[in-house]
Amino acid sequence: MASLLSVNAITWAGACAPVVRSGPARQETTWLAYLGNARHDAAAQETLNPDPRPLWRVGVGRGVRGSPALGESVVAVGTADRYIVLIDRASGDVLWRSRLDGTARSGPLLDDDQLYIATEAQPEGRVYAIRLRDGKALWKTRVGSVVAPLAFDGTALYAGTEMGLVLRLETDHGEIRWRRQLEGAVRGGPVATPYGLVVTTTIDMLYLLDRESGVIRARLPLPGAVLATPASDGRHVYLTTTSGSVIAVDLEPLSIRWERHAGEAIYGSPALVGDTLYVLSRDGKLWIVPTNAPDGATNHSLDIVAVAGPTPLVSGVLVGSVSGEVLLVDPATGAIKWRTQVSGPIEEPPLVRDRQVVVIAGHGNIHTYR
Secondary structure, eight states: OHHHHOGGGOOEEOTTOOOOSOOOSOOSSOBOSGGGSTTSOTTTTOOOOSSOOEEEEEEOSSOEEEEEEEOSSEEEEEETTSEEEEEETTTOOEEEEEEOSSOBOSOOEEETTEEEEEBOSSSOOEEEEEETTTOOEEEEEEOOOOOSOOEEOSSEEEEEOTTSEEEEEETTTOOEEEEEEOSSOOOSOOEEETTEEEEEETTTEEEEEOTTTOOEEEEEEOSSOOOSOOEEOSSEEEEEOTTSEEEEEEETTEEEEEEEEOSSOOOSOOEEETTEEEEEOTTSEEEEEETTOGGGOEEEEOSOOOOSOOEEOSSOEEEEOTTSEEEEEOTTTOOEEEEEEOSSOOOSOOEEETTEEEEEOSTTEEEEEO
């Protein structure tokens, strides 16, 4: 494809790139949840050029951890070598790099003029608020090792730790309002819903917590471990498990609405567009599941191995593989409409904004296409 041949179109910035300029004071468009919103459909109205070409590539360290936050003019990422990095989305220039006390395992959130990010226990896990303009830490709060994405409900942050502790933090100064100890580790990000905070743990359990007090309102055993952040439409959550199940859960009352088996393990988050759920299993099957008629689910075998979830667009569905392939798939036929190759494994879904594809690859590289 032309995208593989146009290497001269790539702009490269090394991991030690100096600050080019300050970041913007704020962004009009926020990124308040993992993959942009609770449904994971932030790119559902996006289209791509017929044959996207390489735009820029930048290396930001030993490895990017978690999914980026996309603003209208910036990309923010956390790294394995204890930095949060802000990048100009048009040029790929590194605007600033801010040192963290530990390794970022999940990506940042973006709220107007600041970023939120958490670190794992190397040496100790904290949640940070970082000023968007210059990378200054406004506050940091010790919480324990966080490897799951943070959640934000417009008022407060929620974090879940590897020790099963769930916390609510106020965003003004990082004050912890409540703590709730659960059984099992939290690997998928909490999800804030009108019915409470949904938290899954590695003992195959879903908890529904009161967002104001942290009190456990209900719990629901699950048929497998959930490692990916669920998708939600506010009344339901949609989960994927390492045993290959796709599960719809009613939040009121808390109960399993339906379960569909997808074959192999599913490590990536599902995406919900309207009443259709998109799921990508480890063995490279792209599932399209009508949420009101799950028995009508269809799938396409893509001959890849995948640990990241799919990204539905108007133009098709983007998927990434552990060998670095990026595919645009026709959801009706399974035909490959566009493909490219990046360096190293893809562990987070490709993102799209304003027809720009952003791919987090191995070795700390970020690739973009347009």
